[in-house]
Amino acid sequence: MAQGPLSDQEIVAAAAAGEEAAFAALVRAHADAVYGHALRFFGNPQTAEDATQEVFIKVFRTIASFDGRSKLSTWLYRVTRNVCLDLVRAGKRTPSPVDPVTLEPLSTVDFADDVVFGRALEQAVGTLAPEDRDAFNAVTLFGLSYAEAAEALGVPAGTVKSRVFRARRALASLLLAPEEGESGGLHASL
Amino acid sequence: MQASEIVTAALDGELLDADALGRAREHCAACPRCRAIERLGHRVQQAGATQAPSELVAKLEDLGAAQAMRVRQVVERQDFGVIAAEPAAARSTWEWTPRFTAFASAAAVVLISLAAGSVALLGAGDKAADTAAELMLADDGMPAPSAAPESMMAEDATEMRAAEQPAAPPYVVYDGIVHVMTGVPTPSALATAGTVTTDLGTGTTGSYAAFTTGAGGPVFVRDAGGTYLAFAPVVRGFGRAAYALVSDVPIARFGQWPSLPAGMAGPQSPDGAPVFMLFGFDDLGVDVYAPTPGGIDDGFAIAPGTAAGDPAGGNPNWTWWERVR
Numbered sequence: 179m180a181q182g183p184l185s186d187q188e189i190v191a192a193a194a195a196g197e198e199a200a201f202a203a204l205v206r207a208h209a210d211a212v213y214g215h216a217l218r219f220f221g222n223p224q225t226a227e228d229a230t231q232e233v234f235i236k237v238f239r240t241i242a243s244f245d246g247r248s249k250l251s252t253w254l255y256r257v258t259r260n261v262c263l264d265l266v267r268a269g270k271r272t273p274s275p276v277d278p279v280t281l282e283p284l285s286t287v288d289f290a291d292d293v294v295f296g297r298a299l300e301q302a303v304g305t306l307a308p309e310d311r312d313a314f315n316a317v318t319l320f321g322l323s324y325a326e327a328a329e330a331l332g333v334p335a336g337t338v339k340s341r342v343f344r345a346r347r348a349l350a351s352l353l354l355a356p357e358e359g360e361s362g363g364l365h366a367s368l
Numbered sequence: 369m370q371a372s373e374i375v376t377a378a379l380d381g382e383l384l385d386a387d388a389l390g391r392a393r394e395h396c397a398a399c400p401r402c403r404a405i406e407r408l409g410h411r412v413q414q415a416g417a418t419q420a421p422s423e424l425v426a427k428l429e430d431l432g433a434a435q436a437m438r439v440r441q442v443v444e445r446q447d448f449g450v451i452a453a454e455p456a457a458a459r460s461t462w463e464w465t466p467r468f469t470a471f472a473s474a475a476a477v478v479l480i481s482l483a484a485g486s487v488a489l490l491g492a493g494d495k496a497a498d499t500a501a502e503l504m505l506a507d508d509g510m511p512a513p514s515a516a517p518e519s520m521m522a523e524d525a526t527e528m529r530a531a532e533q534p535a536a537p538p539y540v541v542y543d544g545i546v547h548v549m550t551g552v553p554t555p556s557a558l559a560t561a562g563t564v565t566t567d568l569g570t571g572t573t574g575s576y577a578a579f580t581t582g583a584g585g586p587v588f589v590r591d592a593g594g595t596y597l598a599f600a601p602v603v604r605g606f607g608r609a610a611y612a613l614v615s616d617v618p619i620a621r622f623g624q625w626p627s628l629p630a631g632m633a634g635p636q637s638p639d640g641a642p643v644f645m646l647f648g649f650d651d652l653g654v655d656v657y658a659p660t661p662g663g664i665d666d667g668f669a670i671a672p673g674t675a676a677g678d679p680a681g682g683n684p685n686w687t688w689w690e691r692v693r
Contacts, residue, residue, distance in 0.1 A: 193436070193439070194439070195439070195440075196436045196437070196438075196439035196440030196441075197436060198432065198433045198436040198437075200436070201429070201431075201432025201433065201435060201436050202429050202432055202433070204432065205425060205428040205429050205432055206425070209420040209424070209425050209428055210416070210417040210418065210419050210420050211417050212420070213417075213418065213419075213420035213421075213424065214417035214418045214420075217418055223421075224663075227420075227421065227424050228645075228647075228658075228663070230420065230424060230428070231424070231427065231428065231431070231647070231648060232645065232646060234428050234431060234432070235431060235646055235648065238431065238432055238435040239435065242439070265645075268641055268642060268660075269642065271660075289411065292415060295411065295415055296415055296418060299412065299415065300418060317380050318380075318412055318413070318417075319417045323380070323381060323382070324377075324380065324382060339373075339377060339382075342376070342380065343370075343372075343373045343376060343377075343405075346372075346376055346405050346408055346409055346412075347372070347405055349408055349412070350404045350405045350407070350408040351404075353408060354404045354407065354408060
């Protein structure tokens with residue numbers, strides 16, 4: 179097999195041939211995104227691990243049938259989202275709600291600290307409306323374009339864009355202290 | 369559209385009009401609220417996703433390696449042209465009844481015919497799809513339902529189902545763990561360890577004296593003629609641990625299969641729901657199911673119909689396995 183990152187087609191072809199490296203490449207490329215989505219969905223690391231494992235088992239078993247009509251990451255996002263939803267629907271897992279009242283804006287130092295910021299971000303994402311969080315995750319975790327996220331979520335691209343923006347605006351208000359001169363009302367429209 | 373919306377859309381890789389983007393950036397520089405959203409957008413991008421725990425990643429890679437091995441086995445079988453015949457042959461054949469042997473032979477002919485036809489139609493480009501189809505077969509180790517003779521009458525089918533269930537290996541239950549007979553040894557320094565309830569294959573169930581040579585080893589049962597029979601725990605490996613097949617009731621006769629403990633509800637669907645959820649593969653690539661919610665700290669379940677070569681191959685029941693070491 180050629181060195182360097184594998185393309186979607188190469189990964190699928192290699193997995194269909196039983197090449198261990200293809201499965202490892204899948205894990206290394208996407209484990210963080212899948213786990214990240216599950217963690218934001220359930221708010222519980224153990225449940226997120228269980229869900230991540232279920233996602234990859236499903237992906238491993240069905241990757242040979244991946245038809246390549248969408249990007250691998252789009253397909254993976256769809257599988258991840260469905261597994262999380264299925265776990266809740268089946269009553270096997272329950273998301274842990276996060277109370278936005280308990281969140282406080284980060285200081286400048288904390289904002290710059292990767293660990294502190296990461297923890298606060300995960301908590302804050304847990305307070306988002308599910309549809310906003312899903313769109314936000316698709317774009318920021320799985321690297322999907324608005325059009326790809328729209329395809330995965332079954333909504334227009336404009337809707338994805340609005341949801342992602344709404345998520346960012348909510349996160350900014352939760353995580354950042356108001357700056358001097360900021361007012362709550364008017365925003366410039368271009 | 370808000371200025372911050374334009375700026376963050378650019379962050380997301382959207383192609384935008386350069387003039388509009390420039391004006392939006394100018395605005396954000398002067399507007400604290402829009403600047404906050406832009407700042408947050410940059411920071412999220414920089415932070416990236418929360419990293420999956422390294423133990424989880426290692427476990428996923430192990431699962432991937434196990435699946436790769438399963439795929440390779442399937443691909444090799446395809447190369448040798450035995451696609452559908454293999455699962456039928458792989459089922460446990462412990463003491464098949466004569467009637468089912470005849471049925472199995474007839475079914476094998478049908479399967480081999482189907483397989484030969486499939487192989488003839490296989491193109492190199494279709495291999496991935498065929499592999500996926502075969503993996504679905506490999507998941508439960510059973511032949512495709514369509515392989516059964518179509519002309520079979522419903523009444524015959526019912527009788528056949530009863531007959532096709534293979535008898536279990538010679539099991540006894542000692543200390544809650546299922547043991548399988550391994551032979552007639554020449555034991556020494558045995559310690560009395562209680563009794564087991566079994567028929568030892570005689571058809572008459574009774575209580576027999578059991579002996580051990582130490583904890584975790586084989587159990588020796590002395591039959592009516594004074595011969596010692598050795599029984600070893602039925603175990604399967606999962607990672608670095610061994611799990612034993614358990615039963616909360618005696619297996620009164622050779623040929624009977626253990627099933628889930630009485631206090632444990634059985635699943636209502638083949639995927640284990642709602643009682644179990646798929647957790648991973650054991651060392652032989654057999655699906656392992658964990659109770660929901662929870663992991664496998666207390667044990668795990670195995671679905672019916674595992675293939676020959678499995679420690680409990682052919683068991684038609686869900687079974688429960690607990691960690692022993």
